[in-house]
Amino acid sequence: MTKREQRELRYEKDRRSLKMATSIIEGSSATASAIEAGYSPRQARTPYRLLQGPEMRRRMQMALKRSGGSIEAIAEVVADAMEATKLEGSFQTPDHKVRLGAAKLAAELLGVMRIDPAAPSAPEVIINIPPGLANSGRWNLRD
Incomplete structure (x- = not known):
């Protein structure tokens, strides 16, 4: 995989995780948010796996700040x-x-x-x- 492909893949993961976090904060379920963000239905069946880790926590914090949360x-x-x-x-x-x-x-x-x-x-x-x-x-x- 070229560096450009790696960069694009990383950008896509960042975009999806931020979209999922924003959707959850706006009130959607984790499963619906995962599908809306572009995760496969199979991945969306276990959204807790997508929500784990410090990166997703950072995304949730970013989305919360964007929506005026404090x-x-x-x-x-x-x-x-x-x-x-x-x-x-x-x-x-x-x-x-x-x-x-x-x-x-x-x-x-x-x-x-x-x-x-x-x-x-x-x-x-x-x-x-x-x-x-x-x-x-x-x-x-x-x-």
Whole structure:
């Protein structure tokens, strides 16, 4: 393969990965985004493989910046979700499922909690309690 062909191949991979990342950020599913970006249907069946690695993470960050995404915007969406309500009959009630999901995401983003989906039976949850809070009376940490 000539250097020019290698360069063109690398450019095509970059174009496809950026297009896929942009499509995901705009709300499409990973599979639909992969097909739209030009990946084969076979590759699109396992989009998680296409999303792995530091290069795709960089592409996702670029696409997020292009679409106006920022840490502040993400925090605002999570904060709104933590106040989610739903209509039951004619009453607004807390939407606990959405609120719990937002709280988990917020805790993970803050580094307070990490959920390990690769744990053998159930997800492993690791909670980091700052030293000042551990004995503040807000937490009961007895054995």
